[in-house]
Every structure is written in C-alpha cells, then in structure tokens.
Amino acid sequence: MTKTRIEVGLNAAVVAVxxxxxxxxxxxTPEADALPAGPFxxxxxxxxxxxVRASVTDQxxxxxxxxxxxxxxxxRGRHARPDDQGPHAMSVGYxxxxxxxxxxxxxPAVRFRPWYTFFPWExxxxxxxxxxxxxxxxxxxxxxxxxxxRSERVRHLFGVGSAFDEEKVLERYExxxxxxxxxxxxxxxxxxxxxxxxxxxxxxxxxRILATAMGRLRAKMKYRPxxxxxxxxxxxxxxxxxxxxxxxxQHLHKQNFRRLVETAxxxxxxxxxxTSTGGRPAALFRFRREVTRERPAPGLRFAGRG
Amino acid sequence: MTKTRIEVGLNAAVVAVxxxxxxxxxxxTPEADALPAGPFxxxxxxxxxxxVRASVTDQxxxxxxxxxxxxxxxxRGRHARPDDQGPHAMSVGYxxxxxxxxxxxxxPAVRFRPWYTFFPWExxxxxxxxxxxxxxxxxxxxxxxxxxxRSERVRHLFGVGSAFDEEKVLERYExxxxxxxxxxxxxxxxxxxxxxxxxxxxxxxxxRILATAMGRLRAKMKYRPxxxxxxxxxxxxxxxxxxxxxxxxQHLHKQNFRRLVETAxxxxxxxxxxTSTGGRPAALFRFRREVTRERPAPGLRFAGRG
DNA sequence: TCAAAAGTGTTATCCTTACACCCATGT
DNA sequence: ACATGGGTGTAAGGATAACACTTTTGA
Numbered sequence: 197m198t199k200t201r202i203e204v205g206l207n208a209a210v211v212a213v214x215x216x217x218x219x220x221x222x223x224x225t226p227e228a229d230a231l232p233a234g235p236f237x238x239x240x241x242x243x244x245x246x247x248v249r250a251s252v253t254d255q256x257x258x259x260x261x262x263x264x265x266x267x268x269x270x271x272r273g274r275h276a277r278p279d280d281q282g283p284h285a286m287s288v289g290y291x292x293x294x295x296x297x298x299x300x301x302x303x304p305a306v307r308f309r310p311w312y313t314f315f316p317w318e319x320x321x322x323x324x325x326x327x328x329x330x331x332x333x334x335x336x337x338x339x340x341x342x343x344x345x346r347s348e349r350v351r352h353l354f355g356v357g358s359a360f361d362e363e364k365v366l367e368r369y370e371x372x373x374x375x376x377x378x379x380x381x382x383x384x385x386x387x388x389x390x391x392x393x394x395x396x397x398x399x400x401x402x403x404r405i406l407a408t409a410m411g412r413l414r415a416k417m418k419y420r421p422x423x424x425x426x427x428x429x430x431x432x433x434x435x436x437x438x439x440x441x442x443x444x445x446q447h448l449h450k451q452n453f454r455r456l457v458e459t460a461x462x463x464x465x466x467x468x469x470x471t472s473t474g475g476r477p478a479a480l481f482r483f484r485r486e487v488t489r490e491r492p493a494p495g496l497r498f499a500g501r502g
Numbered sequence: 503m504t505k506t507r508i509e510v511g512l513n514a515a516v517v518a519v520x521x522x523x524x525x526x527x528x529x530x531t532p533e534a535d536a537l538p539a540g541p542f543x544x545x546x547x548x549x550x551x552x553x554v555r556a557s558v559t560d561q562x563x564x565x566x567x568x569x570x571x572x573x574x575x576x577x578r579g580r581h582a583r584p585d586d587q588g589p590h591a592m593s594v595g596y597x598x599x600x601x602x603x604x605x606x607x608x609x610p611a612v613r614f615r616p617w618y619t620f621f622p623w624e625x626x627x628x629x630x631x632x633x634x635x636x637x638x639x640x641x642x643x644x645x646x647x648x649x650x651x652r653s654e655r656v657r658h659l660f661g662v663g664s665a666f667d668e669e670k671v672l673e674r675y676e677x678x679x680x681x682x683x684x685x686x687x688x689x690x691x692x693x694x695x696x697x698x699x700x701x702x703x704x705x706x707x708x709x710r711i712l713a714t715a716m717g718r719l720r721a722k723m724k725y726r727p728x729x730x731x732x733x734x735x736x737x738x739x740x741x742x743x744x745x746x747x748x749x750x751x752q753h754l755h756k757q758n759f760r761r762l763v764e765t766a767x768x769x770x771x772x773x774x775x776x777t778s779t780g781g782r783p784a785a786l787f788r789f790r791r792e793v794t795r796e797r798p799a800p801g802l803r804f805a806g807r808g
Numbered sequence: 809t810c811a812a813a814a815g816t817g818t819t820a821t822c823c824t825t826a827c828a829c830c831c832a833t834g835t
Numbered sequence: 836a837c838a839t840g841g842g843t844g845t846a847a848g849g850a851t852a853a854c855a856c857t858t859t860t861g862a
C-alpha cells in the first residue's frame with residue numbers, strides 16, 4: 197500500500213436569506229468571488245466539521261450554526277486546468293445555514309452575495325426565466341446537435357417536455373459546463389471562451405459546490421425542518437413562505453402552504469402580532485422544535501405553483 | 503495557509519442480492535471482516551471513482567458497475583482509538599451495486615457476506631426482530647437513564663412511540679456505538695466491552711460505512727431505479743419484490759407493489775415465462791431504461807406493510 | 809373608503825391502502 | 836385434486852391542488 201498524502205481543502209457555502217434574497221457568504225478579499233475555504237489539518241482539529249467552522253470564522257468573522265457535509269470532489273481533470281498544479285487534490289464541500297447577522301460597528305464587514313447572481317437561470321419566481329428559452333436552450337441545442345443523449349438531457353434538465361425539477365441545480369450547472377457556456381469551462385481549458393457567459397463565475401470549483409448546496413437545500417427542505425435555521429426566533433407565515441420560495445426559486449400556493457405548515461405542526465403562535473407589514477397585522481409564530489421527535493420526516497413537502 | 507498533507511483512504515460497500523439475501527463484498531483475506539479499501543492516489547487515477555474501482559478489482563477480482571459516493575469520514579476521535587496512529591486521517595465511503603457473479607473455476611473466490619450478519623436488528627421481514635425489545639431496548643434504557651434527550655432518541659430511532667424508519671440505519675448504529683453496545687466502541691476505547699455484542703463487527707470504521715450504504719440504498723431505491731443494478735437482465739415481478747424487500751428489511755404488499763411498478767412504467771415484459779418457480783409460471787420482465795428520461799424521479803415509493 | 813396584506817372554507821381529484829378472489833402449472 | 840405461487844378488480848379513505856372570498860389594519 198503506497199502512502200500517498202494529499203492536500204485536502206474544505207469549502208463552505210454559508211447561506212442566509214433576507215427579504216426573499218438567498219445569499220452566500222464570500223471571503224473578505226474581493227478580488228474574486230470565493231467561498232470561505234481552508235485546509236483540513238487533523239492535528240489542529242479533531243473533526244472536519246470543527247475545521248470548517250474555524251476556517252469560516254477565520255476568514256469572515258462569522259460563526260456558523262447548522263453545518264452539513266455535501267460532497268467530496270476529487271477530480272482535477274474536470275474543474276481544473278489539465279496542467280493544474282494547484283493547491284488541492286481534493287475538496288470537501290459543506291453547506292451551512294445562518295441568520296444574517298446585524299452589522300456590528302467595529303467588526304469586519306461580512307460580505308454576502310445573492311446566490312442567483314451566480315445562477316440566474318435558477319430563479320423561476322415570476323415565471324420561467326426568459327433567458328432559458330431565449331439564450332440557454334438555443335445554445336444548448338447547437339451543442340447537442342443530433343446526439344440524442346445530449347438533447348434528451350437538455351430537455352430533461354431544463355423542463356422542455358417535462359416539468360422543471362428545481363432540485364437538479366448541480367446537473368444543470370454541469371451540463372452548461374460541458375457545453376462550454378460558463379466561464380469556468382473556458383478557464384479550465386475545456387472550451388472556447390463563450391460569447392455570452394451565464395451567471396457570475398467563482399474561484400476554482402466553488403460554483404460547483406454552491407450548485408450542490410442549492411440542490412441539497414432545495415431537496416432537504418421538503419423532508420427536514422431546515423428552513424428554520426434561516427428564520428429569526430419569531431416570524432410571520434408569510435415571511436416563512438417567502439423564505440421557502442426564495443430557496444426553491446418558485447412561488448407557492450398560499451393556502452396550501454399554510455395548511456401544510458399547520459397540519460405538520462411545525463410552528464406554534466407566539467401570541468404576538470406584527471403590525472409592520474403594511475396591511476392587516478400578522479400573527480407571529482415560532483418553530484416547534486418538538487416535531488423532530490414526533491414525526492419521522494417533518495418538512496415542507498410543497499408541490500404546486502401559486 | 504499551511505500545507506498539511508494527509509492520507510486519504512477509499513472504502514467501498516459493494517452490494518449484491520441473491521435469493522432475498524443482500525450481501526457485501528469482503529476482502530479476500532479472512533482475518534477480519536473488512537471492506538475493499540485503498541489509498542487515493544491522484545497521480546495514478548484521475549478521479550476518486552476510478553481509484554475505487556481499481557482498488558476493488560485489485561483486492562477481490564470483481565469489477566463493479568454502479569458506483570456512488572456516500573460520505574467522507576474524517577474524525578479520528580470517534581471510530582478510532584484516542585491514541586490511534588492508524589493509516590488514514592480521512593476515508594471516503596462509496597456504495598457500489600453489482601450482480602452476484604457466477605463462480606468461475608480458476609478465478610479467486612469472491613467472498614460476500616450477508617449484510618444482516620452485521621446488522622441483525624435491521625431485518626424486520628418476519629416481523630419486528632425480537633432482539634430489539636428483548637435485549638437492545640432494555641440496554642439502551644439503562645444507558646439513557648433519565649436523560650430525556652437520550653431516551654427520546656432511543657424511542658425515535660427504534661420505533662417505540664412512532665414508526666420504525668428503516669432508512670435510519672446509520673443513526674441507529676451510531677446510537678448503539680455511543681451506548682457502548684457494539685464491539686467497535688470497546689475496541690476504540692470508548693466503552694467497556696459489552697456483555698452481549700450486537701452483530702458481527704468489522705475492521706476500522708467499515709461497519710459505519712456499511713450502515714451509511716444501507717441507509718442510502720434504502721432511501722434512494724424509492725426515488726431512483728437503482729434496484730435494477732442488482733437484478734439480472736430478465737426477472738419476475740416476485741424476484742424484484744423480494745430484492746426490494748431484502749434491502750428494505752420489510753415485507754411489502756404484493757398487489758400494491760405490482761401496481762406501482764406497472765404504473766411507473768419501470769418494466770416491460772420480455773414475452774418469456776419462467777416455469778421454474780414451482781407454481782404457476784411467472785412472466786419475465788426487463789427494466790425499461792427509458793424511464794430515466796421520461797419521469798423526473800422514477801423509483802419504488804413503496805409504503806405499507808404486506 | 810380604499811389599498812394592502814392576512815387569513816379562511818370548500819370541492820374535485822388523485823393517490824394510497826387494504827380488502828379477497830381467480831388462474832395456471834407440476835406432482 | 837391439490838398444493839404452490841402468479842396474477843387481478845375494486846372500494847374506502849386520505850392527501851393534494853385548485854378554486855374565491857372575508858377580515859383587519861394604515862393611510
């Protein structure tokens with residue numbers, strides 16, 4: 197057994213949602229859009245999770261709550277130059293959820309960027325993004341030509357004959373990468389620089405990690421009460437719905453959403469009301485932590501459009 | 503940024519199902535029950551997946567088809583002695599699915615072991631395993647004492663007030679580990695050697711990886727047509743049901759299972775019939791690979807008992 | 809009194825679950 | 836003929852999806 201030792205990088209997609217805008221935490225250095233990252237040093241930290249937390253705090257000043265491992269990427273050939281002698285042979289991606297912190301005087305600016313700036317085609321609130329039919333699909337058709345496996349994949353992932361599956365964020369990104377329509381593909385030497393780049397690119401394979409995070413969060417939300425990690429202690433049902441919609445990238449049916457939340461007994465009224473909403477004041481609710489023990493898979497299995 | 507380099511091990515849980523027995527591939531050396539494993543060497547293999555395939559073939563002579571990454575374990579403090587200077591600081595677990603190969607004269611014996619020998623409490627075909635109520639729960643109660651968080655976890659995971667959730671294989675194993683009821687806990691120096699050890703133990707953290715694999719397969723089966731990776735080209739519907747039941751560890755309702763398979767258009771008749779079943783001959787079916795493109799999440803969303 | 813947002817009641821439809829029975833073959 | 840396993844029809848109940856309307860506040 198050879199004893200090859202390699203460098204392992206840890207990357208975290210730290211997300212917060214404010215006023216219907218899901219955002220990701222960026223490193224303080226604004227030269228390129230990059231996720232907080234750090235090496236895994238088993239001597240310094242007993243677990244990888246501790247290491248991730250430390251890296252994030254180090255680089256951004258933020259200390260995170262909920263953390264979950266996403267995936268371990270190890271292929272240099274894909275999201276890296278063929279001749280890359282870059283820092284990592286492997287990177288482990290993490291998803292973290294947090295409430296957006298109040299800006300503190302004296303503390304360093306915590307920089308978040310809306311996640312749809314990196315994935316504009318993933319936001320279908322307000323209808324199917326026009327860019328999909330206007331620019332993405334034409335270019336993907338040109339790429340797939342008459343290779344049926346390709347065009348079937350395109351149609352499947354961008355909801356042509358079927359429904360648009362909002363969880364397949366990673367698959368769509370990888371398709372665009374293969375088709376050479378995102379800047380990373382050109383940067384990695386896999387394609388010509390495209391005439392029109394789709395979305396803002398990120399450092400290394402960070403956008404791929406963010407895509408993984410988005411897909412996972414969109415999926416997990418439906419069977420685990422993770423949204424509440426993003427909510428303040430007390431919130432209105434409309435706030436909650438807007439947060440879910442922001443993540444899912446689609447609108448939901450108000451009454452059905454409410455019934456769902458109610459029958460799943462995910463929340464309970466605090467008794468307080470919020471008069472700042474503009475119209476009729478809204479009742480405030482809090483998350484019922486007990487559901488975790490009562491039901492096997494408590495989540496928001498929303499389905500339809502609103 | 504420090505440049506800590508560490509050794510990364512890859513482990514694969516290669517599973518096959520024959521006649522209602524799900525089994526895992528073991529290394530040829532029978533000194534301890536161990537999963538095929540190998541180091542990840544980025545210079546030898548471009549991707550980790552290639553590396554896993556190579557390791558498995560190397561150590562067992564079997565070449566595998568479907569492979570999927572499970573999780574990356576990095577905590578030495580948990581499934582390792584506190585003073586462990588063992589080989590890996592990190593291990594990436596994989597799930598692979600294969601058909602059980604015909605025994606070839608001349609080729610090395612491929613050794614599989616039934617997975618329920620390692621997890622006897624996970625097989626609820628034939629009713630709830632008596633050992634759960636007779637030995638596991640009493641011991642877990644003693645462990646949890648009057649710490650409510652513990653006893654709630656116990657009740658939740660072993661289906662006391664609620665339903666037994668067959669997907670939570672890893673969570674149950676980790677609970678038993680924490681409670682010191684599996685041999686690994688004693689071996690890692692985390693508990694006294696238990697009077698009764700539950701299930702057969704495995705090398706290093708391999709049983710944890712197998713638990714992850716079982717949970718993932720049980721879950722994934724419901725929304726992706728992965729069972730067919732375990733089936734021969736042609737099979738009867740009863741064969742298919744038995745395979746699913748073997749993995750899920752519970753019996754299913756025959757008619758509902760059949761309707762499910764039929765309405766999901768997962769299979770098509772080959773036209774052949776199998777007369778070797780004993781009673782009325784059964785029609786043979788094959789997997790319809792096209793479903794992958796037609797439906798968003800084709801799987802076997804079975805639910806009830808039979 | 810009007811705009812804005814909160815909050816509810818009700819029905820048609822589909823899916824899930826469970827029931828019990830008939831069919832084709834080998835011995 | 837009978838044992839063995841293969842194969843079906845159908846009805847009750849519950850969850851889902853969609854409909855439009857009422858209520859309470861601030862301006």
